[in-house]
Amino acid sequence: MRDSTAQDLLRIVVLISGSGTNLQAMIDQIHQGDSPARIVAVISNKAEAYGLKRAQQAGIPAKVLSHRDYASREEYDAALQRLIDGYQPDLLVLAGFMRILTDDFVRHYQGRMINIHPSLLPRHKGLNTHQRALEAGDAEHGCSVHYVTPELDGGPVILQASVPVEASDTPESLAQKVHAQEHRIYPRVIEWIARGRVRLEEDTVLFDNQPINDQPRRATPD
Ligand code: GRF
Numbered sequence: 001m002r003d004s005t006a007q008d009l010l011r012i013v014v015l016i017s018g019s020g021t022n023l024q025a026m027i028d029q030i031h032q033g034d035s036p037a038r039i040v041a042v043i044s045n046k047a048e049a050y051g052l053k054r055a056q057q058a059g060i061p062a063k064v065l066s067h068r069d070y071a072s073r074e075e076y077d078a079a080l081q082r083l084i085d086g087y088q089p090d091l092l093v094l095a096g097f098m099r100i101l102t103d104d105f106v107r108h109y110q111g112r113m114i115n116i117h118p119s120l121l122p123r124h125k126g127l128n129t130h131q132r133a134l135e136a137g138d139a140e141h142g143c144s145v146h147y148v149t150p151e152l153d154g155g156p157v158i159l160q161a162s163v164p165v166e167a168s169d170t171p172e173s174l175a176q177k178v179h180a181q182e183h184r185i186y187p188r189v190i191e192w193i194a195r196g197r198v199r200l201e202e203d204t205v206l207f208d209n210q211p212i213n214d215q216p217r218r219a220t221p222d
Contacts, residue, residue, distance in 0.1 A: 015097035020051020025183035037194035125153035
C-alpha cells in the first residue's frame with residue numbers, strides 16, 4: 001500500500017549514469033508548484049555521477065547500484081528491479097542511463113518506462129547521434145521522448161523537439177542545442193503522464209485518448 005499522503009502523486013524513479021541535467025530540469029520544473037508528480041528516488045550505476053549530488057541537494061534519496069558488482073547483465077537488472085520496486089514507482093524515467101536493458105526488465109516496466117533520445121527518432125538510433133546527423137546532412141535534428149520497448153530506441157514516440165542544423169554546427173554545438181530542447185520536453189511529458197493525458201495501450205500512445213503513433217507531437221519552438 002502506498003503512503004496515503006502520496007496517494008495522488010505519480011511516483012517517479014529516475015535512472016542516471018552521468019551529469020543529470022535532464023534530472024535537474026525535472027527537479028526544477030516538476031518539484032515546484034502544484035505538479036502531481038514526485039521523484040521518489042534517483043539511482044545511478046556509477047558512483048561518480050554528478051546527478052546523484054543534484055538529487056541529494058533536492059532532498060531526493062540517491063542510490064548507487066554498480067553494474068561492476070554483478071556477474072551478468074541479467075543479475076544486475078534483477079537487482080536493479082528489486083531496488084526500484086522498493087520505491088513503488090508509477091513511472092520509471094531513464095535520463096542518460098547508459099546501459100542496455102534486458103528484455104525481462106523492459107517487459108516488467110512496459111507502459112511505465114520512458115526515455116529521452118538525442119535524435120528525431122526513428123532517425124539515428126544508438127550513439128553519436130549529433131555526429132551522425134551532421135554526416136547525413138540533416139537539415140534538422142532534435143530529441144524524442146518515447147516509451148521503452150525491447151527494441152533499442154524503437155519504442156513509440158510521445159513528443160519531439162527539433163533544432164535547425166546550421167552550416168557552422170559541430171557535434172558539440174548541436175549537442176548543446178538539443179540538450180536545451182531535452183530540458184523543455186522531458187518534464188512536459190512527465191507532467192502529461194502525471195495528469196493522465198498520455199498513456200500507452202498495447203503499442204499505441206494515446207494523447208487525450210487519441211492515438212498519436214503515426215504522428216508524434218512536436219513541441220513548438222521557443
Ligand atoms: C542526453 O543527451 C539524453 O538524450 C541521453 O543522455 C543524455 C543525458 O544527459 N539519453 P544528462 O545526464 O541529462 O545531462
